[in-house]
Amino acid sequence: MPRLDLPPDAAMTDAQKAAVAEVVSGLRGRVPAPMIAWLLNPELATRGQKLGELLRYQTTLEPRLSELAILICARHWTSHHEWTAHKREGLKAGMDPEVVAAIAARTTPKLRDAREQAVYDVSRTLLAAGRVPAPLYASGVAALGERGMVELVGILGYYCLVALTLNTFELGLPGSIAPELNDPEFQA
Numbered sequence: 001m002p003r004l005d006l007p008p009d010a011a012m013t014d015a016q017k018a019a020v021a022e023v024v025s026g027l028r029g030r031v032p033a034p035m036i037a038w039l040l041n042p043e044l045a046t047r048g049q050k051l052g053e054l055l056r057y058q059t060t061l062e063p064r065l066s067e068l069a070i071l072i073c074a075r076h077w078t079s080h081h082e083w084t085a086h087k088r089e090g091l092k093a094g095m096d097p098e099v100v101a102a103i104a105a106r107t108t109p110k111l112r113d114a115r116e117q118a119v120y121d122v123s124r125t126l127l128a129a130g131r132v133p134a135p136l137y138a139s140g141v142a143a144l145g146e147r148g149m150v151e152l153v154g155i156l157g158y159y160c161l162v163a164l165t166l167n168t169f170e171l172g173l174p175g176s177i178a179p180e181l182n183d184p185e186f187q188a
Helices: 014-025 033-038 042-057 063-077 080-092 097-105 114-129 134-169
Strands: none
Touching: 014 033, 014 042, 033 042, 033 134, 042 134, 063 080, 063 097, 063 114, 063 134, 080 097, 080 134, 114 134
């Protein structure tokens, strides 16, 4: 069960109401789950959702690549709600279901092109080691461009914040438990 709930409108401060109104009128059209926690600091909620909107919808990376990075991050942190939401979005964006299954199983997927491979390799390496070695950086820039690499790192950083928020406050649970993540804490 979630540790925090979206406060009822009558209990929200003016700053919280403004943050909610802004996100609902934006590209998402609804309050994303991590914002439930962020609303305890309305400025964090406002800035966080704006950054998320930018990184999710307004980068040079096509949606299947953004969703690939988000799924790698969700799997890294075993963030059930993030995984469930972005598995759905990734499949809608054209990700191969076998790639999604391989990421869930922590096995190496067969990727379709150099751009997917760069997103996969950079994401996995950066999340595991906190750094990107020079040869991998060069191949990432060759496949994605410098701006694409900056955007990829931004996506990963933002979705780490999302995953840690969701996990800490158990947002989206139990409804978003993903059995394919084989998380003993959430096994029936």
